[in-house]
Amino acid sequence: MQTSTRSNLLLKRSLAAVWHPCTQMKQHESLPLVPVVSGKGCWLYDADGRRYLDAVSSWWVNLFGHCEPRINAALADQLGRLEHVLLAGFSHEPVVELSERLARATGGALGHCFYASDGASAIEIALKMSHHFWRNRGRPGKTRFVSLAGSYHGETLGALAVTDVALFKNAYAPLVMASRQVASPDGRLAEPGESARDYAVRCAAALERELEQSHAETAALIVEPLVQGAAGMAMHDAEYLRRARALCDRFEVHLIADEIMTGFGRTGTFFAHEQAGIRPDFLCLSKGITGGYLPLSVVMTREAIYQAFYDDDAARGFLHSHSYTGNPLACRAALATLDIFAEDRVIEANRATSARLTAAARPLAAHSRVRHFRNSGMIWAFDVAGADARFARRFFAAALEQELLLRPLGNTVYFMPPYVIGAEEIDLLLSRTSALLDRLS
Numbered sequence: 001m002q003t004s005t006r007s008n009l010l011l012k013r014s015l016a017a018v019w020h021p022c023t024q025m026k027q028h029e030s031l032p033l034v035p036v037v038s039g040k041g042c043w044l045y046d047a048d049g050r051r052y053l054d055a056v057s058s059w060w061v062n063l064f065g066h067c068e069p070r071i072n073a074a075l076a077d078q079l080g081r082l083e084h085v086l087l088a089g090f091s092h093e094p095v096v097e098l099s100e101r102l103a104r105a106t107g108g109a110l111g112h113c114f115y116a117s118d119g120a121s122a123i124e125i126a127l128k129m130s131h132h133f134w135r136n137r138g139r140p141g142k143t144r145f146v147s148l149a150g151s152y153h154g155e156t157l158g159a160l161a162v163t164d165v166a167l168f169k170n171a172y173a174p175l176v177m178a179s180r181q182v183a184s185p186d187g188r189l190a191e192p193g194e195s196a197r198d199y200a201v202r203c204a205a206a207l208e209r210e211l212e213q214s215h216a217e218t219a220a221l222i223v224e225p226l227v228q229g230a231a232g233m234a235m236h237d238a239e240y241l242r243r244a245r246a247l248c249d250r251f252e253v254h255l256i257a258d259e260i261m262t263g264f265g266r267t268g269t270f271f272a273h274e275q276a277g278i279r280p281d282f283l284c285l286s287k288g289i290t291g292g293y294l295p296l297s298v299v300m301t302r303e304a305i306y307q308a309f310y311d312d313d314a315a316r317g318f319l320h321s322h323s324y325t326g327n328p329l330a331c332r333a334a335l336a337t338l339d340i341f342a343e344d345r346v347i348e349a350n351r352a353t354s355a356r357l358t359a360a361a362r363p364l365a366a367h368s369r370v371r372h373f374r375n376s377g378m379i380w381a382f383d384v385a386g387a388d389a390r391f392a393r394r395f396f397a398a399a400l401e402q403e404l405l406l407r408p409l410g411n412t413v414y415f416m417p418p419y420v421i422g423a424e425e426i427d428l429l430l431s432r433t434s435a436l437l438d439r440l441s
């Protein structure tokens with residue numbers, strides 16, 4: 001792609017000064033950065049006026065398109081009131097209202113909110129809170145955690161302990177506490193003739209065997225409900241969650257639901273765990289919570305867990321903090337996001353959008369290189385047969401040339417667009433993705 005002097009200067013400055021996340025920087029000797037200067041709706045625009053359909057919601061965070069007027073207005077109003085105040089010993093209206101509304105979204109089951117700034121921090125909080133609960137309850141030996149094979153929960157040291165992606169974990173293994181992994185209920189792993197539900201039941205039986213052996217030292221099981229993102233958008237039947245909830249109750253183990261990616265309507269319900277008819281003990285939320293505007297995360301938990309910390313002894317309190325905990329601007333963006341869900345009947349509208357895109361994707365699903373085409377709400381994914389180790393990078397670069405922002409996970413191509421994607425944008429996304437598969441054969 002030809003770039004202007006302005007773009008080239010910005011790219012050089014970025015490469016010189018910015019260490020980009022999840023990136024081997026040497027690759028940018030041959031794969032140029034994209035200098036984004038603005039966004040509107042589903043589209044991003046670079047310094048040379050080229051546009052890119054943001055089919056991954058800028059790492060799964062954007063819900064209602066870029067530069068959404070109602071969120072903009074809420075932030076502008078909040079800027080004139082209060083930008084930040086510490087949340088230790090102080091409070092403010094946006095954080096109180098947000099906590100109350102999130103609690104109502106769980107039917108009051110998870111009535112206590114503890115805030116941080118990002119998903120990995122929320123995971124750290126949930127792990128620490130679970131362990132500390134058992135310690136306060138006189139069971140200090142419950143210090144271990146169980147997660148699913150292929151799970152991803154973040155890249156800080158605590159979160160890495162329950163992450164099972166070698167690329168992220170191996171280099172830091174000497175620093176990371178041990179955890180145990182059980183079989184993933186990923187429906188792609190079912191035997192021929194075995195349904196996704198039957199395979200989920202089989203995996204739940206494996207979880208049962210694990211907890212029979214280790215429950216005395218296990219504080220919590222952590223799962224990504226319905227969709228394991230970094231595992232290649234591995235989707236599983238909700239029966240696994242139902243059985244996992246029952247097993248956690250039986251063996252006195254907490255259930256942590258990592259809905260950092262699946263929350264806020266991504267899987268077709270407001271929270272993914274709702275599809276199993278359960279509630280976790282801890283619910284971790286981030287990404288879409290502010291509509292893709294500002295860093296914010298929250299851990300929601302039950303009254304019984306909160307009460308285990310409520311004491312005259314400071315050491316029994318949950319002594320964890322972040323400087324920007326409950327930032328008023330981020331909370332206002334989150335409140336505006338919740339307002340849009342109500343005003344636009346987003347969950348209902350998403351069902352129609354999901355059905356429209358799924359129907360339009362039938363020719364793509366039938367492509368000779370596509371395997372395991374799958375969908376959960378506003379997430380679609382498929383695996384590409386015959387993909388080599390360089391496939392993801394080549395596909396990403398080729399997609400940019402076709403005005404598409406797509407970042408495959410290995411040989412898995414996925415769509416996770418903003419909820420406002422329209423019919424013309426759907427047709428463009430599907431037709432050009434199909435053409436890319438032909439081109440890269």
